[in-house]
Amino acid sequence: MPGAVISHVTAARLHGLALPRRFADEPVLHLSRRPGQGMPRRRNVVGHRLDLAPREQSVLRGLPVTGIARTWLDLAGMLSQEELIVMGDQIVSAHRRSFGPPRMALVPLEELKRYLAGKDRVAHIRKCRSALDRVRVGVDSPPETVLRLMLSADPELPEFIPNVPLCDDTGEARIWSDLGCGEFRTCLEYDGAHHLTPEQQARDHYRDLKTAELGWTQVKISKTDLAQGRRSVQAKVRRGLALAGWGRS
Incomplete structure (x- = not known):
C-alpha cells in the first residue's frame, strides 16, 4: 500500500517492545498513512492516520515502521498508564556494571524527553509525558x-x-x-x-x-x-x- 507505514502494536512487536498479553498475538496489522490519503481498509488491517516527520520513521527488516519513540507515543491511547511506564522503562534502560557488556538504551531518556517536548498537538501527549515522569533508567525486565x-x-x-x-x-x-x-x-x-x-x-x-x-x-x-x-x-x-x-x- 503506497505511503503506508507499519505502526502502533505491530510496530511495537517488530521493535521487540514489551506489550501486555492481550496484544502479544494480535492477529491484525496496524498501518498508518498521512492525513489526506485514503485510510487503509482491508481484511485484518487496522488503519490509522499519522502525520509523520522523516525522523519518526525507520526501516526494519526491509519494512517501513514508525520509530521507537513515535511508536511509544502512539500506543499511549491503547495502553494503561502502568503498561506505558513498563514499555518506557524498557526503551530507556541502560547500565554499565562491573561484569558483562554495557546495556545501551533503545532511546536515551533525555532524547525521549526532547522528542515529547515538541509534540504538543499529538493525541495523548499529556498521558505520555506523565508516564515519562515515572520512567526510570536501569530496569532489566x-x-x-x-x-x-x-x-x-x-x-x-x-x-x-x-x-x-x-x-x-x-x-x-x-x-x-x-x-x-x-x-x-x-x-x-x-x-x-x-x-x-x-x-x-x-x-x-x-x-x-x-x-x-x-x-x-x-x-x-x-x-x-x-x-x-x-x-x-x-x-x-x-x-x-x-x-x-x-x-x-
Missing part, C-alpha cells in the same frame, strides 16, 4: 517495573532505585541489585523462571551470602508474589525494611 510501581503506590515507603550497586569497604561494587534503597540498605531481587535452574541457584546462593556480608537486607519477590497483589508485596517489603531499621523512632 517488566516485572521489575511492576514491582517498583507497586511500592511507589504506598507513600509511606522509601523510594527504591533500579540497578543499585552494593559496595564493599573500598567502594567497589560487588553486587548489583534489581531495586535498592541505600538509606536503609535494603535491596529487592525479582526471581524469574531462570532462577530455578541448578546453575542459577548456585549463583544465587553465593549472591545471598555476599549481600548479607555487605550489610544489606535482601527481599526476594517472585511471580507468585506479584500475582497476590500490591498489598501483599508492600507488606513483604515492609518486613524487610523493618529488619534494616526502617520505622524505628
Whole structure:
C-alpha cells in the first residue's frame, strides 16, 4: 500500500517492545498513512492516520515502521498508564556494571524527553509525558517495573532505585541489585523462571551470602508474589525494611 507505514502494536512487536498479553498475538496489522490519503481498509488491517516527520520513521527488516519513540507515543491511547511506564522503562534502560557488556538504551531518556517536548498537538501527549515522569533508567525486565510501581503506590515507603550497586569497604561494587534503597540498605531481587535452574541457584546462593556480608537486607519477590497483589508485596517489603531499621523512632 503506497505511503503506508507499519505502526502502533505491530510496530511495537517488530521493535521487540514489551506489550501486555492481550496484544502479544494480535492477529491484525496496524498501518498508518498521512492525513489526506485514503485510510487503509482491508481484511485484518487496522488503519490509522499519522502525520509523520522523516525522523519518526525507520526501516526494519526491509519494512517501513514508525520509530521507537513515535511508536511509544502512539500506543499511549491503547495502553494503561502502568503498561506505558513498563514499555518506557524498557526503551530507556541502560547500565554499565562491573561484569558483562554495557546495556545501551533503545532511546536515551533525555532524547525521549526532547522528542515529547515538541509534540504538543499529538493525541495523548499529556498521558505520555506523565508516564515519562515515572520512567526510570536501569530496569532489566517488566516485572521489575511492576514491582517498583507497586511500592511507589504506598507513600509511606522509601523510594527504591533500579540497578543499585552494593559496595564493599573500598567502594567497589560487588553486587548489583534489581531495586535498592541505600538509606536503609535494603535491596529487592525479582526471581524469574531462570532462577530455578541448578546453575542459577548456585549463583544465587553465593549472591545471598555476599549481600548479607555487605550489610544489606535482601527481599526476594517472585511471580507468585506479584500475582497476590500490591498489598501483599508492600507488606513483604515492609518486613524487610523493618529488619534494616526502617520505622524505628
